[in-house]
Amino acid sequence: MDEKMAFSQRLADALRASGYEPRPSVLEKEFNTRYWGRPVTYQAVTRWLKGEAVPGQDKLQVLAEWLGVEPQYLRFGEAVVGRIRERKTRWEEGFSAEERQLLDAYLRLPMDKRKLLCELMRTFVAAYGEKDRT
Template sequence: MEAEFSFASMNEKAEFAKRLSAAMLAAGYPDRPAVLEREFNSRYWGRSVTFQAVSRWLRGQSIPAQDKLQVLAEWLGVEPQALRFGEQAAKQVREHRGLWEDSAHYQERATFEAYLALPLPQRKIVREVIMTFAKVARSEDSGD
């Protein structure tokens, strides 16, 4: 049995099915299970998915696991987060990524990378220093 997101609500599954169907149609494919099964399995290097599994995806009964979402998104030419969560979520991811990649944040990013490269005992000391500074700053802001 394939791994699927069973914890997703019925509404999430139905919304995913709509996005999958729309993406297939936009890419020039009919939104039919047989087409989805054939095209997906020709691109996926893992264990083949069954006709029943892809039928559940299109009927809004299940959502494929992340590795399968990646393959679907690449095949259909959409962002994986847009396929899974909708365009609004994909837009938020792009905005956050843009902030992080902004050159104004280069020094912070370089600092985080240097921090993560430190051995664990040194990271603990640096974390304690930062938390102490943050605590002092919060108390100054609150007028304590």
């Protein structure tokens, strides 16, 4: 099945599962009440439902949140979501509780502070990383 058609089917299924009819008029109205950007047109949502187009990431995020599905699922399907979950689990299991707390704290920092810490870490690893492995 074509990528756009597969997206269209997942979108229609998610709409039905959330109690909405997969019709352009319904999708246009409900989407635009939740989206803060420029409103989408009837023609645009018709193209989504007919498998002629896939919305951009910002719109996928709104659709996913509204319909209670993961944006990755909506865009790529269950196989991709499964691989993402598997990688995430492997990633999370590789850290101690203390390391996870540190990563969470890092993620709460503003972007400019994160960049500063990354530079500091690169400098530290360049100076001491290889020596400490022995």
